[in-house]
């Protein structure tokens with residue numbers, strides 16, 4: 001079913017229900033981070049083509065918005081079924097294109113099937129409301145507001161390399177369910193996997209022009225797209241640097257931003273250290289740490305630090321490293337530039353006296369899992385987002401110091417607290433400047449109907465299925481003002 005999305009391993013774009021080639025004749029080769037093998041080529045689209053795509057989405061929006069919600073849901077459900085049927089093929093492309101271990105790639109695709117299904121059902125449940133005026137002083141019950149939810153129009157969906165299928169569908173499905181049309185700009189590295197997802201939605205019966213794709217480097221065509229006057233809402237997931245840039249150059253365009261993180265795990269004296277260490281290692285090193293919700297620092301009370309560090313180091317020493325098609329956890333990073341950045345943080349920590357417990361071994365863009373103890377707040381690793389397999393451990397004297405260091409970060413995505421004392425847990429959770437606090441669990445986005453948000457440099461707006469549908473729609477009130485009657489005939493008993 002995917003024959004028409006590429007020609008000669010050159011991937012096309014979905015425009016007005018057709019898979020078309022760009023007139024630019026300018027291609028970007030996608031090489032696998034595993035072995036530099038060519039996965040395929042994508043097209044670098046031009047500004048004119050972007051204009052056509054956005055206008056097509058604008059002109060197609062009405063057809064889709066007028067469709068009964070139940071029919072929209074049927075098509076979205078069909079997309080989930082088609083994705084499920086083709087999950088193994090798409091998982092294999094994911095692993096090749098972004099070096100995500102095959103087990104995680106499979107779960108990303110299946111998670112996306114569940115996400116799309118839940119979105120179709122939730123979209124049918126989101127109804128408007130009716131309000132009566134007399135709840136507010138000076139107004140009567142003859143003023144009735146019928147509040148419905150309206151689509152915003154054309155949603156620009158921009159997704160990051162680390163979840164090109166799931167973090168694309170987490171925008172596209174809710175946007176479509178709310179009645180919007182979508183212009184989809186996938187990450188360059190990840191575009192091919194994402195175009196397969198676009199094909200799945202098309203094959204499910206979306207009317208032409210309701211979903212259109214734009215491929216090309218964000219650094220080249222990105223600004224042209226985000227500044228386009230016919231874009232009604234931007235739903236972006238990516239780095240805080242690009243997110244901040246987008247909000248700086250776009251005025252009066254509603255935006256939802258899911259950005260970077262520096263999630264902390266706070267470990268108290270009474271914590272179950274085996275459980276904490278197990279969650280911390282999974283949270284820090286799955287997909288080689290290339291997750292916004294990866295645990296990126298540990299703040300541990302100093303009198304239990306030795307034990308925790310030993311257990312973590314032991315668990316990390318058991319992590320398998322290698323080719324993502326094998327049963328491993330640590331795989332090559334997305335590119336050498338990313339690996340250089342992580343290595344820079346490692347070198348800085350060593351230079352400034354951190355204790356290397358394990359790791360600091362590199363083969364090209366494959367970095368072995370690294371753990372540092374005795375990390376101080378003078379080290380870059382204490383503050384910067386590595387997006388790689390390195391974990392800094394900071395020893396703290398007490399809860400106050402842990403909260404102070406946690407909140408001193410520019411980021412505010414999630415945090416974990418490990419303790420058996422629920423009072424301490426809630427006390428700390430209330431103090432932490434983050435979107436979500438996990439008690440006795442690693443930081444993670446799912447389950448996908450929970451609210452997912454970042455504060456400070458970690459984002460704007462809230463996602464999570466119902467939250468996303470509501471964020472990409474708006475209330476509309478139709479207020480009926482019934483005539484005040486003088487005759488009291490038929491007064492209600």
Ligand code: NAP
Pocket residue numbers: 158159160161162163167185186187188189216217218219221222223225226237238239240242243245246258259260261291292293385387413454458459
């Ligand atoms: P990125 O470099 O910010 O890129 C994200 C997306 O933005 C890509 O599609 C990129 O296209 C595009 N882009 C770049 N410049 C643009 C511009 N000027 N205008 C419009 N689009 C532009 O992030 P990444 O490296 O793909 O992902 C890693 C980062 O994302 C990390 O910081 C991570 O924490 C964050 N992230 C956050 C979440 C979350 O939910 N909070 C989830 C995942 C990742 P190109 O690929 O063509 O450059």
Ligand code: G3P
Pocket residue numbers: 162163167290291292293443444445446
């Ligand atoms: O970085 C992707 C982000 O959305 C994390 O998702 O489920 O890995 O916590 P998850």
